[in-house]
Amino acid sequence: MSSAYLLISHGSRDQRPHLAMEKLAELVGAKLATRRVSWGVEGAEENYLYSRTSTSANANSAAPAVVTSSTGFPLVGTAILELAEVPLHEQIRQFASLALAAGYNQLQLLPVFLLPGVHVSEDIPAEVALAQQSLGGAIGLKLLPYLGAHPGLRSILASQLAGVETDAKILISHGTRRVGGNQPVEAMADYLGAVAAYFSVSPSLEEQIQVLAAAGYRQIVILPYFFFCGGITDAIAQMVAQIQLHSPKLRLSLGEPIGASAQLADLIVDLIEQK
Known part of the structure; x- marks a missing residue:
């Protein structure tokens, strides 16, 4: 066909x-x-x-x-x-x-x-x-x-963290108030050895950074759980800059969204070819 x-x-x-x-x-x-x-x-x-x-x-x-x-x-x-x-x-x-x-x-x-x-x-x-x-x-x-839904997405996100020196990791997503709606984000964060934070619901990025800082972590990487750059990722970057300004003892590092890459295209082709 x-x-x-x-x-x-x-x-x-x-x-x-x-x-x-x-x-x-x-x-x-x-x-x-x-x-x-x-x-x-x-x-x-x-x-x-x-x-x-x-x-x-x-x-x-x-x-x-x-x-x-x-x-x-x-x-x-x-x-x-x-x-x-x-x-x-x-x-x-x-x-x-x-x-x-x-x-x-x-x-x-x-x-x-x-x-x-x-x-x-x-x-x-x-x-x-x-x-x-x-x-x-x-x-x-x-x-x-x-x-x-493709399990290969985990490898793409993990590759973005490979070789990055950090004490702790935060995966930030948009978030939803729907019951159970954030569970896939929590599962992805667990796979990456990170904690989850959300742009629109609690726990927020600032809240999670405070928790990690109180636990003694100083070098924190934040990974946006979004496909592409846009208004929300810009707002997250501004949040990180403001938190860093008021928390000079912390070293915050913001990663990039997943992006349009050959690896992401491979996942799409794999979904297309699955019977």
Whole structure:
């Protein structure tokens, strides 16, 4: 079955996450094209070039993009759940129509989300169902597991901490008030030998730093549990700077978000190829 692919992210008024998503789509497309070469598909050895077409967005957010190779394979796109001019189900319908016209008979959709919250468990499936209803049986839609569910994500985060000299580690996430909603963050923090802190709920970053400082830790690394840079990671950086200013005996170090990397693209391709 010939499939196109759509990566779905939350959406932001900050253009950096949208640009990162386009880069990630390019990386995924290149890896899928490389696999096509290994499968011996004719024409796959042509140079992998990209073209983009906007599906729409307001002036404050970058438009979802369509990324395709010079051979027409693979067709990889991005879409956003919120802050687009048209709802997600319409973005899916438009991209599916493009895929259908290009000869594809299936569209696989992968949520680029870290946690299994309401967006992943309810909002996106509902939008996919609306899109399928609109498309009828012309092309099949297949919703894949969200990216944060891939166990390989732990290795990417661990690699960011490898070789870093530190007494203690903090993993900071956005956080949620939903019962059990922060459990995956706590599990990831445990795996990394870190404690969890949250941007929007307790325990906050400042609270966790105070706890660690009271226990005698002085050199503390803070790792943002976010895919890409944006307004929240900027706010976290400002928090760290302020805490450092008022706590000169501490040595605080702030890491980078996960980022659009070849390693992250590998996880997406692995989810795509899982049966």
